[in-house]
Amino acid sequence: MPSDITVNGRTYHWMKRPLVVVCIDGCQYEYLTAAVAAGAAPFLGRLLAGAGTSLIADCVMPSFTNPNNLSIVTGVPPAVHGICGNYFFDPERGEEVMMNDPRFLRVETILAAFSKAGAKVAVITAKDKLRKLLGHQMRGICFSSEKADQVTMAENGIENVLGLVGMPVPSVYSAALSEFVFVAGVKLMQRERPDLTYLSTTDYIQHKAAPGTPAANEFYAMIDRNLAQLDALGARIVVTADHGMNAKHGADGQPNVIYLQDTLDAWLGKGKARVILPITDPYVVHHGALGSFALAYLPADADQRAIAEQIAALPGIERVLTRAEAAAQFELPADRIGDLVVVSRLDTVIGTRREQHDLSGLDVPLRSHGGTSEQKVPLLVNGRLPQQPANRRWRNFDAFDLGLNLT
Numbered sequence: 369m370p371s372d373i374t375v376n377g378r379t380y381h382w383m384k385r386p387l388v389v390v391c392i393d394g395c396q397y398e399y400l401t402a403a404v405a406a407g408a409a410p411f412l413g414r415l416l417a418g419a420g421t422s423l424i425a426d427c428v429m430p431s432f433t434n435p436n437n438l439s440i441v442t443g444v445p446p447a448v449h450g451i452c453g454n455y456f457f458d459p460e461r462g463e464e465v466m467m468n469d470p471r472f473l474r475v476e477t478i479l480a481a482f483s484k485a486g487a488k489v490a491v492i493t494a495k496d497k498l499r500k501l502l503g504h505q506m507r508g509i510c511f512s513s514e515k516a517d518q519v520t521m522a523e524n525g526i527e528n529v530l531g532l533v534g535m536p537v538p539s540v541y542s543a544a545l546s547e548f549v550f551v552a553g554v555k556l557m558q559r560e561r562p563d564l565t566y567l568s569t570t571d572y573i574q575h576k577a578a579p580g581t582p583a584a585n586e587f588y589a590m591i592d593r594n595l596a597q598l599d600a601l602g603a604r605i606v607v608t609a610d611h612g613m614n615a616k617h618g619a620d621g622q623p624n625v626i627y628l629q630d631t632l633d634a635w636l637g638k639g640k641a642r643v644i645l646p647i648t649d650p651y652v653v654h655h656g657a658l659g660s661f662a663l664a665y666l667p668a669d670a671d672q673r674a675i676a677e678q679i680a681a682l683p684g685i686e687r688v689l690t691r692a693e694a695a696a697q698f699e700l701p702a703d704r705i706g707d708l709v710v711v712s713r714l715d716t717v718i719g720t721r722r723e724q725h726d727l728s729g730l731d732v733p734l735r736s737h738g739g740t741s742e743q744k745v746p747l748l749v750n751g752r753l754p755q756q757p758a759n760r761r762w763r764n765f766d767a768f769d770l771g772l773n774l775t
């Protein structure tokens with residue numbers, strides 16, 4: 369058995385049995401407890417009842433998908449790995465740049481390090497946007513359900529995924545996109561028995577359905593069935609989430625939105641400041657690119673402190689931090705965030721200009737994430753932990769540490 373592996377300052381034991389780390393996108397803790405209470409998730413119920421370990425952890429800020437998936441697979445916050453959103457503004461080039469290219473990743477992943485040391489590693493994501501980042505420099509199997517019909521041995525380390533899984537390629541806006549990830553994970557465990565598996569779903573259901581609703585319970589029942597199969601196959605399982613999810617609308621069903629670019633245009637002149645929403649991605653139908661986190665780049669002569677206070681006074685804003693404050697408090701890379709970092713309260717989201725948000729795709733009242741309100745996430749293990757310091761602040765990026773070192 370190879371020796372321990374050190375990645376990004378943390379040392380991990382070689383796996384004694386297969387490890388599966390699962391990132392359930394948008395898994396507010398209440399989805400689990402509600403599904404368990406409804407009798408829809410007996411396996412998770414046993415973990416929560418003490419047969420396993422159930423902790424509540426903090427995800428990284430912003431509470432978005434990519435920064436957190438990258439934190440989980442690197443074991444470090446965005447200040448170290450560099451991925452702090454889907455988008456950032458490159459001041460040198462004067463343009464918004466998508467951050468889904470591995471060249472923006474500043475460190476090695478745990479997956480890549482283990483694969484290079486000889487472990488058999490498999491990564492399955494729902495959306496293809498994460499695949500290249502998660503699979504960076506990794507040898508092994510890496511594919512998305514979104515493009516499961518296009519896999520090749522050269523690019524993905526596997527062929528005929530559709531035949532393996534026995535499902536057609538799901539719609540990118542569907543619960544089946546995540547189900548495909550789980551079913552593929554189980555089939556791979558049966559056929560290849562990877563030493564290390566990382567499964568990452570999509571939050572389509574969580575954006576639409578609150579905890580305890582029939583659609584949510586049905587989704588968690590599907591997850592529960594597949595986790596129980598992985599458990600029966602002898603895998604160590606760690607379940608966590610990239611972020612939580614909350615309702616962001618008023619009693620009338622309309623989203624509570626602060627259009628921050630419109631506001632700054634009114635204060636400073638049109639286009640003088642630039643608001644960046646790092647939630648923006650090519651798949652915006654279910655959230656209209658509205659989340660509880662925004663970056664503001666201000667003109668050089670602006671009084672940053674005064675503008676920060678003005679923004680903080682807007683109803684629905686939770687806090688406004690300067691670049692240095694946000695880099696320290698939220699462990700963010702200072703060179704990839706704005707002059708100001710703006711976080712809205714639980715029920716409020718931040719937009720750019722009103723006319724830039726197409727809300728026609730919102731067929732149900734808005735649920736979204738991005739703020740500190742969505743920072744609490746589950747961290748579950750199908751095994752008991754030795755005694756831990758009571759004051760330890762658990763993070764979702766402790767998942768591999770839990771799975772390899774503590775159980």
Ligand SMILES: [Zn+2]
Pocket residue numbers: 393394432433434571610611
């Ligand atoms: Zn997410």
